[in-house]
Amino acid sequence: xxxxxxxxxxxxxxxxxxxxxxxxxxxxxxxxxxxxxxxxxxxxxxxxxxxxxxxxxxxxxxxxxxxxxxxxxxxxxxxxxxxxxxxxxxxxxxxxxxxxxxxxxxxxxxxxxxxxxxxxxxxxxxxxxxxxxxxxxxxxxxxxxxxxxxxxxxxxxxxxxxxxxxxxxxxxxxxxxxxxxxxxxxxxxxxxxxxxxxxxxxxxxxxxxxxxxxxxxxxxxxxxxxxxxxxxxxx
Numbered sequence: 001x002x003x004x005x006x007x008x009x010x011x012x013x014x015x016x017x018x019x020x021x022x023x024x025x026x027x028x029x030x031x032x033x034x035x036x037x038x039x040x041x042x043x044x045x046x047x048x049x050x051x052x053x054x055x056x057x058x059x060x061x062x063x064x065x066x067x068x069x070x071x072x073x074x075x076x077x078x079x080x081x082x083x084x085x086x087x088x089x090x091x092x093x094x095x096x097x098x099x100x101x102x103x104x105x106x107x108x109x110x111x112x113x114x115x116x117x118x119x120x121x122x123x124x125x126x127x128x129x130x131x132x133x134x135x136x137x138x139x140x141x142x143x144x145x146x147x148x149x150x151x152x153x154x155x156x157x158x159x160x161x162x163x164x165x166x167x168x169x170x171x172x173x174x175x176x177x178x179x180x181x182x183x184x185x186x187x188x189x190x191x192x193x194x195x196x197x198x199x200x201x202x203x204x205x206x207x208x209x210x211x212x213x214x215x216x217x218x219x220x221x222x223x224x225x226x227x228x229x230x231x232x233x234x235x
């Protein structure tokens with residue numbers, strides 16, 4: 001078997017694995033830069049997922065799932081973080097506001113909005129969290145103190161939101177206190193110069209924290225099957 005053949009086999013296995021996952025009806029996003037995007041069409045907000053690599057693609061919220069691998073696992077530092085991440089030493093899963101290999105780099109983008117069309121910032125509120133643990137979003141100041149934006153621990157209300165400037169893009173830390181599947185409902189609202197106050201319907205985004213064995217099983221089985229097929233062709 002030549003080096004070229006091995007490389008081609010690995011590429012084919014990866015493509016087969018992706019196809020196997022897509023056979024479940026959704027695209028799985030486990031790495032690279034991806035945004036929860038907010039557009040505006042025909043007098044209403046368009047909440048979606050915008051993935052830039054390897055091909056610039058947009059998905060409806062129910063067409064893709066964020067896979068949060070075990071490299072997101074950390075220990076809660078406690079202190080100012082204890083109110084949303086739990087006591088010091090508790091296992092938590094964090095998608096940070098900077099890019100980390102093996103994790104999706106999740107941003108929040110309003111680049112599709114024309115700033116002069118809006119008389120306010122865009123409020124992106126979390127109105128529901130369904131999952132095995134708690135969900136939070138926060139930023140960290142220059143002295144290391146967290147500024148909490150969303151916290152499901154004490155219930156959700158109007159304060160659980162991100163204030164986003166139209167035409168901008170930003171990143172925050174996302175935290176999960178237990179592995180499993182989370183469904184998070186986001187609602188966008190803002191004051192449009194011509195249309196007045198506009199509020200979207202809830203859009204549900206799904207996160208799989210330490211993906212279910214069945215997800216990886218599809219990839220492994222697909223890879224094994226394709227590797228066997230490749231060996232048969234070489235003989």
